[in-house]
Amino acid sequence: MSDAPITAPVPVELHDTLSGKKCPLQTIAPGKVGMYCCGPTVYDLTHVGNARAALVPDVIVRFLRHEGYQVKYVRNITDIDDKIIARSREAGVPASELADRYADEYHRDMEALNILPPDVEPRVQDHIPQIIALVATLVDKGLAYAVDGDVYYRVAAFKGYGKLSKRHLEEMLEGAGSRIDVDERKESPLDFALWKAAKPGEPSWDSPWGAGRPGWHIECSAMSSTHLGDSFDIHGGGRDLVFPHHENEIAQSQGAHGEDTFARYWVHNGFINFAGEKMSKSLGNFFTTREITALYPPESLRYFLLTVHYRSGLNFEVEVPCPACGALLGKSEQESGVCEACGAHTESDVLRRRVRFPGLEEADDRLAYIYRTLRQARAFLAAAKKPGGEEPVTEHIAGMLPAFVSHMRNDFNTGGALGALSKPLAEANSLLASGKGVGKAARYLSLERFETDMAQVAEVLGCFGQDPDQWLQQRRDMKAARTGLDIDQVEALVRKRQEARAAKDWAAADAIRDELAALGVAVMDGPEGSVWDFK
RNA sequence: GGCGGCAUAGCCAAGAGGCUAAGGCGACGGUCUGCAAAACCGUUAUCCCCGGUUCGAGUCCGGGUGCCGCCUCCA
Numbered sequence: 001m002s003d004a005p006i007t008a009p010v011p012v013e014l015h016d017t018l019s020g021k022k023c024p025l026q027t028i029a030p031g032k033v034g035m036y037c038c039g040p041t042v043y044d045l046t047h048v049g050n051a052r053a054a055l056v057p058d059v060i061v062r063f064l065r066h067e068g069y070q071v072k073y074v075r076n077i078t079d080i081d082d083k084i085i086a087r088s089r090e091a092g093v094p095a096s097e098l099a100d101r102y103a104d105e106y107h108r109d110m111e112a113l114n115i116l117p118p119d120v121e122p123r124v125q126d127h128i129p130q131i132i133a134l135v136a137t138l139v140d141k142g143l144a145y146a147v148d149g150d151v152y153y154r155v156a157a158f159k160g161y162g163k164l165s166k167r168h169l170e171e172m173l174e175g176a177g178s179r180i181d182v183d184e185r186k187e188s189p190l191d192f193a194l195w196k197a198a199k200p201g202e203p204s205w206d207s208p209w210g211a212g213r214p215g216w217h218i219e220c221s222a223m224s225s226t227h228l229g230d231s232f233d234i235h236g237g238g239r240d241l242v243f244p245h246h247e248n249e250i251a252q253s254q255g256a257h258g259e260d261t262f263a264r265y266w267v268h269n270g271f272i273n274f275a276g277e278k279m280s281k282s283l284g285n286f287f288t289t290r291e292i293t294a295l296y297p298p299e300s301l302r303y304f305l306l307t308v309h310y311r312s313g314l315n316f317e318v319e320v321p322c323p324a325c326g327a328l329l330g331k332s333e334q335e336s337g338v339c340e341a342c343g344a345h346t347e348s349d350v351l352r353r354r355v356r357f358p359g360l361e362e363a364d365d366r367l368a369y370i371y372r373t374l375r376q377a378r379a380f381l382a383a384a385k386k387p388g389g390e391e392p393v394t395e396h397i398a399g400m401l402p403a404f405v406s407h408m409r410n411d412f413n414t415g416g417a418l419g420a421l422s423k424p425l426a427e428a429n430s431l432l433a434s435g436k437g438v439g440k441a442a443r444y445l446s447l448e449r450f451e452t453d454m455a456q457v458a459e460v461l462g463c464f465g466q467d468p469d470q471w472l473q474q475r476r477d478m479k480a481a482r483t484g485l486d487i488d489q490v491e492a493l494v495r496k497r498q499e500a501r502a503a504k505d506w507a508a509a510d511a512i513r514d515e516l517a518a519l520g521v522a523v524m525d526g527p528e529g530s531v532w533d534f535k
Numbered sequence: 536g537g538c539g540g541c542a543u544a545g546c547c548a549a550g551a552g553g554c555u556a557a558g559g560c561g562a563c564g565g566u567c568u569g570c571a572a573a574a575c576c577g578u579u580a581u582c583c584c585c586g587g588u589u590c591g592a593g594u595c596c597g598g599g600u601g602c603c604g605c606c607u608c609c610a
Contacts, residue, residue: 020539022551038610046610053610083608162538167606171537216608238610242539245609270540271604278604307559308548312541313603359547362560372573403557407549416549419558430575433567506569513571524572533573 012067012409014234015311017242017266018164022411027233028264033064033071034232036224036263038241039121041078042102043087045288046109048301048316049272049279053238055302056269056310056412058115060236062460063408074227075118076220077103079125080213085202095203096125109289112298114462120227124219128205131214131222134256135194135207143255147185149197149210155190158251160259164266165243192248194218217248224263225253235263239270269310275318285318291352295482296364297475303463304363306414319356322346367463368475368533373425374454375468376432377447384444391442393449394431400424401453408460421457424450479534483520490521494532497523501530 011024027033037057040050054075061073079099088095103123110117124131135151138144143157155161155169162168172190183189193215198204204211214222224232230253237246246266253262271278274285292301308314320329324344329351338345392398400421407417428450435443458465480487493512500508513523522535 040610041608049610051610056610165605166538168537172606174537239540240605240609243605244607269610271610273603276603279609312548315547317547359560362547366559369574376574407557410550413549416557419549422558426575429573433574501569504569510570522572524574525568525570526573531573535572 010406010409012064013411014265014267015411016264017268020166023265025233025265027069028231031068031070033069033234034228035061035071035073035234035236036220036228036232037073037075037118037235038220038237038245039075039077039118040102040106041081041083042099042106043081043083044102045290046106047279047286047288048292049238050106051109051113051115051289051301052272052305052310052314053269054110054115055113055305056267057236059306059310059414059461060234060267060412062116062462063412066405066456066460067409072120072228073118074120074122074224076223077106077121077123078219079103079123080203081124081216099125109293112293113289113302114299114465116462122223122227124214124223127219127223127226128214130226131218132195132205132207134218134222134225134252137256138194138252141255143251144194145187146195146209149195149212150185150193151195151209151215152186152191153194153248153251153255154187155192155251156188158255160254161190161251162247164247164250167243167247192217192244194252217245218252220245221249221252221256224249225257230257230261232263234265234267236267236269239268242266242268270313273313273315276315287316287355292357292360295353295355295478296357296360297367297471297478299463299466299471300360300364300367300475303367304360306461306463307363307418309411309413309415311411316360317358319358320351321354321356323350323354364475364479368472370421370425370464371466371468371471373428373432374451374464375472377428377451378468380432380447381444381451386448387441387444389439389441391439391445394427394438394442394446396423396427397446397450397453400450401456404457404460414461417457417461476533483534485519485521485534490516490519490532494523494530498530501525 011026013022013024015022025033035057037053039054040046057073057075061071064071077099080095084095084099088098091098093101107117135144138153139146139151142154144151144153146152162172169190173188195207195209195212195218196215197209198211198213202213204213224235235246235249250262273279274287277285279286289301305314320334321327322329322333322339322342322344323346325339325342327339327341329339333340334348334351337348337351400423403420404417407413407420410416428447431438431443431447438446454464477487479485493516497509497512497516500506500512516523516532517535520535521532523530523532
């Protein structure tokens with residue numbers, strides 16, 4: 001026990017859908033991680049669920065890198081499929097043009113949320129030869145068959161089928177066909193398309209089975225093996241992809257490359273609900289990422305999504321106030337646009353822009369508290385002189401990073417990790433308020449440690465990394481826009497109150513404060529004058 | 536019907552056998568302040584029900600109840 005590390009390295013543990021258990025991460029190559037995530041099908045703007053599905057792997061990748069792993073992260077773009085074709089028809093735009101456009105929009109949303117680009121972002125249209133080769137392999141192995149230019153996977157020939165989603169062939173067969181018409185040409189209703197024969201006017205590529213295009217699941221099998229090899233470490237996606245998408249990927253990839261290949265761990269994120277309901281078309285429970293980042297700072301959305309464990313569902317509370325009288329509108333009122341309290345009618349797009357998300361607002365406030373603390377800590381460090389002596393860093397700040405990391409090692413528990421910041425944050429604020437009870441050196445060194453460790457946390461979470469002044473300014477402006485607050489009016493009142501205070505006219509000063517309070521604004525008096533913020 | 540998940544304080548939410556059950560919001564009390572606000576300190580739960588395993592269980596097993604998801608496109 002001389003030069004050896006005192007403790008064995010603590011492994012990262014992650015929950016694996018295939019085994020149903022949490023297990024230590026053991027990578028194929030030591031110190032390296034290959035990770036594939038199902039990216040978007042680009043036919044429309046992303047919704048918040050898409051954002052979460054991209055955010056979860058982003059944080060996983062960031063953390064694994066922080067842990068010292070060399071990560072190759074691949075996230076695809078599906079740029080050819082039924083929905084894209086349907087949309088392109090409606091819009092009268094070529095499919096690939098529509099796909100390019102929404103891929104750009106997707107990147108814009110990801111960037112706003114500080115989601116790092118993947119190392120490789122393969123597109124289906126660029127992998128047609130690999131897809132055709134994979135389909136051909138499956139046909140050769142007797143795992144697929146061609147009918148009239150279509151190629152189907154012969155599910156019954158792959159004995160592991162159902163192992164990811166814990167389903168049995170017989171049970172699935174019972175249910176099959178009851179909800180959707182069965183294609184009589186298929187050997188079994190469970191067989192799924194690997195290659196679809198082209199219909200007139202559809203984009204297509206030549207293949208051994210005639211002109212056609214890839215089926216839905218084959219692209220991920222082809223692209224993951226192209227960029228990560230036949231076997232890699234982690235495969236991720238939304239919960240709903242477990243069946244059929246990932247189940248089919250396993251059948252395709254293992255069918256072609258062998259049963260001992262493909263992903264070692266399967267990571268699936270939970271769903272987002274609005275007002276307790278799964279997203280659907282109605283007003284109160286479907287929001288694009290962009291609608292929300294127009295109302296709140298994107299980082300507030302990011303922070304909010306990280307407050308809950310990635311495997312859990314996450315609910316956005318939704319409040320839709322009547323623009324005329326402020327009464328909260330119920331579901332039917334939201335749909336009709338008519339307020340029962342005052343009778344006012346409001347168009348739905350106006351209503352959508354006034355929606356409030358209380359949970360998100362709480363996250364927004366919390367983030368503001370963190371940025372204010374960071375701002376003050378930096379101001380203190382810039383103004384103070386670094387002391388010569390050594391004194392131990394205060395307890396909670398010293399323990400912050402280890403606690404944060406240990407939560408993250410526990411299946412990327414961002415909720416717990418965020419909780420571990422609270423005591424250190426309070427301690428930092430306490431040190432900033434006064435140096436009472438601690439030595440000068442301890443005060444400085446603790447705040448310095450707080451600042452540097454928070455930078456590491458920021459790197460992993462992708463939060464708290466912006467310039468505090470800029471972020472707080474952005475937040476204030478967005479909140480003013482959201483609530484319809486006139487900032488000029490507020491600042492005029494604050495100035496007027498300043499004069500009253502200078503004259504020690506407390507009654508007048510307090511009256512103005514009440515006026516500001518009525519606008520939803522709080523003033524804070526400090527030694528260097530008064531500042532204001534939202535209550 | 537099949538498969539899977541969840542049920543922790545007023546609300547949100549960590550916690551996967553054992554020190555006083557994280558944290559946030561809210562509420563209440565206090566410090567600070569001209570008074571406030573912000574900030575800080577303190578108070579605020581025995582974990583859906585029943586049975587079992589164990590020296591010991593939110594934490595494991597069985598049963599029940601209640602939510603939710605997937606089984607069809609879906610993050």
